Amino acid sequence: xxxxxxxxxxxxxxxxxxxxxxxxxxxxxxxxxxxxxxxxxxxxxxxxxxxxxxxxxxxxxxxxxxxxxxxxxxxxxxxxxxxxxxxxxxxxxxxxxxxxxxxxxxxxxxxxxxxxxxxxxxxxxxxxxxxxxxxxxxxxxxxxxxxxxxxxxxxxxxxxxxxxxxxxxxxxxxxxxxxxxxxxxxxxxxxxxxxxxxxxxxxxxxxxxxxxxxxxxxxxxxxxxxxxxxxxxxxxxxxxxxxxxxxxxxxxxxxxxxxxxxxxxxxxxxxxxxxxxxxxxxxxx
Numbered sequence: 001x002x003x004x005x006x007x008x009x010x011x012x013x014x015x016x017x018x019x020x021x022x023x024x025x026x027x028x029x030x031x032x033x034x035x036x037x038x039x040x041x042x043x044x045x046x047x048x049x050x051x052x053x054x055x056x057x058x059x060x061x062x063x064x065x066x067x068x069x070x071x072x073x074x075x076x077x078x079x080x081x082x083x084x085x086x087x088x089x090x091x092x093x094x095x096x097x098x099x100x101x102x103x104x105x106x107x108x109x110x111x112x113x114x115x116x117x118x119x120x121x122x123x124x125x126x127x128x129x130x131x132x133x134x135x136x137x138x139x140x141x142x143x144x145x146x147x148x149x150x151x152x153x154x155x156x157x158x159x160x161x162x163x164x165x166x167x168x169x170x171x172x173x174x175x176x177x178x179x180x181x182x183x184x185x186x187x188x189x190x191x192x193x194x195x196x197x198x199x200x201x202x203x204x205x206x207x208x209x210x211x212x213x214x215x216x217x218x219x220x221x222x223x224x225x226x227x228x229x230x231x232x233x234x235x236x237x238x239x240x241x242x243x244x245x246x247x248x249x250x251x252x253x254x255x256x257x258x259x260x261x262x263x264x265x266x267x268x269x270x271x272x273x274x275x276x277x278x279x280x281x282x283x284x285x
Contacts, residue, residue: 001268001269001270001277002266002268002269002270002280002285003269003270003271003272004235004269004270004271004272004278004280004284004285005272006271006272006273006274008284009234009235009271009284012234012281012284013050013233013234016038016052016231016232016233016234017052017056017057017061017232018034018052018056018057018058019056019060019061021060024057024058024059024060025054025057025058026058028077028078028081028082031054031057031058031075031078031082032082032087032088034052034054034057035054035088035100035101035102036088036102036103036104038052038102038228038231038232039101039102039104039105039225039228039231039232040094040099040100040101040102040105040109040225040228040229041053041054041057041099041100041232042054042055042094042097042098042099042100043055043075043079043090043097043098043099043100044064044097044098045064046095046097048243049095049240049243049244050233050236050240051094051229051232051233051244052232054075054078054079054100055072055075058072058074058075059071059072059075060072079098079100080187082100083184083185083186083187083197083198084185084186084198084205086103086206087103088100088101088102088103088106089101089102089103089106089109089183090183090184091177091178091180091182091183091184092173092174092177092178093109093177093178094244094245095244095246096174096177096178105224105225105228106209107209107212107213107216108213108216108220108221108224108225109180109221109225110180110202110209110210110212110213111213111214111216111217111218111220111221112218112221112222112225113179113180114126114131114179115179115180115181115202115203115210119144119181119201119202119203119210120144123136123137123140123181126179132175133168133171133172133175135158135160135165135168135169135171135172136171136172136175136176138158138159138160138172139154139158139160139169139172139173139176139182140176140181140182140201142154142157142158143182143199143200143201143204144201147200147204148185148198148199148200148204149198149199150188150190150191150196150197150198150199151190151191151196151197151198151199152190152191152196153190154199155169158172160172173199180202180209181201181202182199182200182201182202183199183200183202183205184197184198184199185198185199185200185205186198218251219251219254219255219258222245222247222251222252222254222255223255223258223259225245225255226241226255226256226259227259227264229241229244230259230264230265230279230281231281234280234281234284235269235271235278235279235280235281235284236278236279237276237277237278237279238252238253238256238279241256256279259279260279263282264281264282265279265280265281265282266279266280266281266282266285267279269285
């Protein structure tokens with residue numbers, strides 16, 4: 001059984017995660033190039049999930065700072081500046097965390113969503129089958145009818161403006177973003193904090209996305225996404241993939257088998273000092 005030295009994996013991730021001070025991101029242009037380089041990254045790191053993030057690549061491998069004046073929070077401005085520009089895709093996607101996708105990979109992620117035909121009809125089927133909440137329906141229908149709205153106005157027009165409606169409204173936003181139905185497209189000065197997202201439907205913001213995704217099968221989408229994932233993390237166990245993507249085990253197995261048959265990853269590899277076996281990039285074995 002092949003064995004991957006732990007320090008070799010650490011060095012690989014040090015490069016792909018930009019952990020070295022010399023490789024840290026220093027400008028919004030570098031941030032965009034990094035998103036394109038990796039294919040998809042988190043905005044902030046997520047506990048228990050191994051994946052590059054904009055924060056880590058800029059501020060180093062440390063917790064997100066509570067202090068608003070921490071130098072790492074320059075990433076807020078970079079993120080806000082990318083919204084609505086068409087250079088990449090940003091929304092709460094993986095694990096319902098802020099996630100950047102490169103334009104190249106966005107159609108592959110979209111191909112795994114439940115948007116098959118008309119944006120005005122798909123959501124009704126999901127709602128009737130109990131897979132879309134009433135609050136999500138209200139928010140989505142409001143944007144379909146009214147066009148782009150900031151968070152304050154959207155919540156009011158969706159009739160979720162009561163104090164008890166706060167949690168339900170935020171859950172609706174998260175559900176709709178995770179299924180590629182809505183996304184933030186800018187920042188406004190609305191609200192008490194003078195900071196509010198502008199939301200739009202994905203079909204209005206990028207009307208060609210569904211057509212770009214249409215030829216991509218779900219299996220091919222998972223294989224392409226997994227390939228980018230392994231290029232970022234180097235090695236992973238099946239449970240790591242399930243924790244991040246929350247795919248069915250059979251879907252994960254099919255994707256891993258395809259990458260194995262294409263000689264892009266090696267199965268049944270030990271990582272020194274770690275329990276169990278891993279799937280590892282072929283170049284690291």
